[in-house]
Amino acid sequence: MYTAELIKGKTYSVMGHVFLLNQEKEIEKKVFQYLDGNEFFACKEVKAPVDDPKTDDQPKEDKEPVEEEEEPAQETKTYTESELKGMNKTEQEVIVIDLGGDPAQLKDKSERIAFILEHQQQQEKTGE
Template sequence: MADTYKAQLIKGKTYDVMDHVFTLGAERDVKKSVYLYLKDNEQFECKLIKEETEGEGDGSKDGGSKDDGENAKESTASATPKIYTESELRGMTKAGQEAIISDLGGDPAAFKNADERIAFILQKLGE
């Protein structure tokens, strides 16, 4: 398994870098190059989640580090998408809404206006 790189905007509303549009508080999976670019930026919180190889986790019952358990929790928590309210979505820019639509598996170009984008996001999050 490969390592996972994550980045989350913690200051500002949106940030567009290397074909990624980050919105405040939304954690996204990123490529290693984006991770390396953003890891020293004070507006971002970046995480590197190391994946265990098959033989590594089986033989060490008492030798596992505390950090491995924390990483497992982070992976589980990041699988749950952030729930947005309609007012939060209305306060976002078009780029921010489109980033969420992309994260939910939709095509941002398919929506004509903010109302359609917001309706799609709320519908997907309600499923």
């Protein structure tokens, strides 16, 4: 298993991954090989999760509720069309990913904006 963390800049998109500053992300070997040595990233190969002291100390029952609590705590911001138009491609792609979409399937800025607006409306309907 490999991980990469963006340590310089705000966002970076490469090989279908969108990296945000100081957020470690699990990546494939080919992405690791591409980013390793790039001054904007801290890349590492993680041997086995068994070596993780957090995993060894806590039973599975303790971990699951923590993950469930974190998800609802994340407030989803509702973006307006004018806010989205003012954003760059990478910022829009991050929002698309957060909404469960694949930015690679959206051809241009107008499609990304339409996707975001539509999925925000769907989340508001199902969330209330």
